Amino acid sequence: MKITNIEAIPVNVPLKDGMTTKTSHGIHATSPYVIIQVHTDSGLIGLGEATVAPRWSGETSASCTAAIEGLICDALTGMNPLNIQQCQYRMERVIKANPFTKAAVEMALWDLLGKHCNEPVFxxxxxxxxxxxxxxxxxxxxxxxxxxxxxxxxxxxxxxxxxxxxxxxxxxxxxxxxxxxxxxxxxxxxxxxxxxxxxxxxxxxxxxxxxxxxxxxxxxxxxxxxxxxxxxxxxxxxxxxxxxxxxxxxxxxxxxxxxxxxxxxxxxxxxxxxxxxxxxxxxxxxxxxxxxxxxxxxxxxxxxxxxxxxxxxxxxxxxxxxxxxxxxxxxxxxxxxxxxxxxxxxxxxVPDSAGLGVTLDHDVLQRFKDDNASHISLG
Ligand SMILES: [Mg+2]
CATH class of the missing domain: 3.20.20.120 (Enolase-like C-terminal domain)
Incomplete structure (x- = not known):
């Protein structure tokens, strides 16, 4: 199996009314995150999610998308996604820090491995x-x-x-x-x-x-x-x-x-x-x-x-x-x-179907897609 593309899709999903949180980092009322799809030549797609927050790790949905599209996608395209350690090492070589961005790609690789073996990640x-x-x-x-x-x-x-x-x-x-x-x-x-x-x-x-x-x-x-x-x-x-x-x-x-x-x-x-x-x-x-x-x-x-x-x-x-x-x-x-x-x-x-055991709802994804992700939102 080979990775053919890594897609980064910025989304912005609000918290429910009355369920916003408030901490010494500020108010969390909406979540400008990034959904990741790792595409492969087998047709299997791995799912990941980068819960980026600038006040937390210094990452934003814009920086995450730029890191994926500008560096990580090129570095991993052609690699076998089942070699998770090797893919992780390659990511470390092309960009420092950015833990939530890397975690999103890595969880998508685990999802692919699980789907390939027909076993849940746990x-x-x-x-x-x-x-x-x-x-x-x-x-x-x-x-x-x-x-x-x-x-x-x-x-x-x-x-x-x-x-x-x-x-x-x-x-x-x-x-x-x-x-x-x-x-x-x-x-x-x-x-x-x-x-x-x-x-x-x-x-x-x-x-x-x-x-x-x-x-x-x-x-x-x-x-x-x-x-x-x-x-x-x-x-x-x-x-x-x-x-x-x-x-x-x-x-x-x-x-x-x-x-x-x-x-x-x-x-x-x-x-x-x-x-x-x-x-x-x-x-x-x-x-x-x-x-x-x-x-x-x-x-x-x-x-x-x-x-x-x-x-x-x-x-x-x-x-x-x-x-x-x-x-x-x-x-x-x-x-x-x-x-x-x-x-x-x-x-x-814990879900017990193959991979992470979850399925992305593409209609809902379209609804929450964030076309203004280059504008930095504090969430
Ligand atoms: Mg805490």
């Missing part, structure tokens, strides 16, 4: 360890009435775990978490995610105040530029610490582990440049005795499917203790698939 990764993957719904850093309305909606729909965005104003953060804990009662696990928003001193004081609310973990309390401060914070915190923005590369993960800076690593294919790179990080975590949880950039259907296959096949990704962010499609007006994924709440089920 089986190609060693088989399923977890058949059912609990999810957690995310509540933006909104004022208390709006945050409580979301908590009520999510729990009413069957959600058994919540993540609350903090990292804005420490006092308002504490009040938001207190209100949600009081509403949810003691049996709903709650974590918080500061998205780098607190200073070291704010983080230290705020985490101490949050200890009374029985939190599962605090995610990315401070900025990424000081892993030694993250280690110091972890040392002083009675709540487990998770790294998300600090953990993009294998080198990042190794550094955090060596410094004893984290209890849990947030992982997902987009952030690490693909499934293979994520497996390197989960292997490091397993060697260090650190658990992993699946994070998210609010993917559509294809990106979420890649996360489900990975989460299903890795024992060290503990979605039972730390429910995963297999949630993007629940927030968007459409997932771009002909058949939606089974995401619950309270739990997602």
């Amino acid at each position: 089986r190609l990764l060693g088989g399923s360890v977890h058949d059912v993957l609990p999810i957690r719904m995310v509540i933006g850093s909104y004022d208390i009435p709006q945050a409580l309305a979301l908590a009520k909606q999510f729990i009413g729909e069957g959600t058994r775990c919540l993540k609350v965005k903090v990292g804005m104003d420490p006092l308002a953060d504490i009040e938001r978490v207190e209100a949600i804990r009081n509403f949810a009662g003691p049996d709903i696990p709650i974590s918080v995610d500061a998205n780098c928003g607190w200073t070291f001193d704010q983080a230290q004081r705020t985490i101490r105040e949050l200890e009374q609310f029985d939190l599962l973990f605090v995610e990315q309390p401070i900025a990424t530029d000081s892993p030694e401060q993250l280690a110091e914070l972890r040392c002083r915190s009675n709540i487990p610490i998770m790294a998300d923005e600090s953990n993009f590369t294998t080198a990042n993960a190794l550094d955090l582990i060596r410094r004893d800076a984290v209890d849990i690593l947030s992982v997902y294919p987009g952030k690490h440049g693909g499934i293979l790179n994520t497996l390197k990080i989960t292997a490091l975590a397993a060697a260090a005795g650190i658990k992993c949880a699946v994070g998210s950039n609010l993917e559509l259907g294809i990106g979420t499917a890649a996360m489900l296959h990975l989460g299903s096949a890795q024992n060290i990704i503990d979605s039972t203790t730390y429910p995963g962010d297999f949630i993007g499609p629940l927030y968007h007006v459409h997932d771009l698939l002909t058949e939606p994924l089974s995401l619950g709440p309270p739990a997602a089920i």
